[in-house]
Amino acid sequence: MTVSGxxxxxxxxxxxxxxxxxxxIVVDLGDRVVMRPAxxxxxxxxxxxxxxxxxxxxxxxxxxxRGRRAGGSPVTVLxxxxxxxxxxxxxxxxxxRALLGTDAQLTSVGVAEVLDHLVRVVGADEEEATLDLxxxxxxxxxxxxxxIGAEAGRLRARGTIGPAAP
Numbered sequence: 001m002t003v004s005g006x007x008x009x010x011x012x013x014x015x016x017x018x019x020x021x022x023x024x025i026v027v028d029l030g031d032r033v034v035m036r037p038a039x040x041x042x043x044x045x046x047x048x049x050x051x052x053x054x055x056x057x058x059x060x061x062x063x064x065x066r067g068r069r070a071g072g073s074p075v076t077v078l079x080x081x082x083x084x085x086x087x088x089x090x091x092x093x094x095x096x097r098a099l100l101g102t103d104a105q106l107t108s109v110g111v112a113e114v115l116d117h118l119v120r121v122v123g124a125d126e127e128e129a130t131l132d133l134x135x136x137x138x139x140x141x142x143x144x145x146x147x148i149g150a151e152a153g154r155l156r157a158r159g160t161i162g163p164a165a166p
Contacts (some may be wrong), residue, residue: 048089109139
């Protein structure tokens with residue numbers, strides 16, 4: 001495969017015909033790039049994907065939290081186990097599904113936790129799990145500095161943040 005001067009590559013005609021898509025999910029893993037066809041309904045296609053693999057996450061506190069960005073606009077930060085519950089079609093999946101595709105985010109640590117759980121505990125393929133988070137639009141985790149992390153901890157301890165309103 002050749003990369004053009006402006007960074008374009010051509011996917012072989014046989015693969016394009018088999019995939020029947022014009023959209024791709026592409027993830028740079030540092031030493032390689034992986035890709036797969038993007039489904040028409042990216043969130044719905046992943047709900048329950050890991051249902052029968054590994055231990056349940058429903059006891060792990062899968063709770064999305066509502067907060068505000070520095071500029072004052074609302075943001076929803078998903079707990080890693082909320083995403084895992086969605087991928088396993090557990091009880092929190094419906095609430096998480098409603099948040100995915102909106103402004104919902106994972107922190108960079110949350111991304112690491114989800115990938116660790118899927119690969120180490122569930123036995124998922126590393127590339128496949130990474131592509132799944134990219135497909136959900138949450139692979140690029142939000143960086144949280146220590147001041148924001150400490151404030152979030154204090155707010156949660158007071159019960160000020162917790163499950164998102166329906």
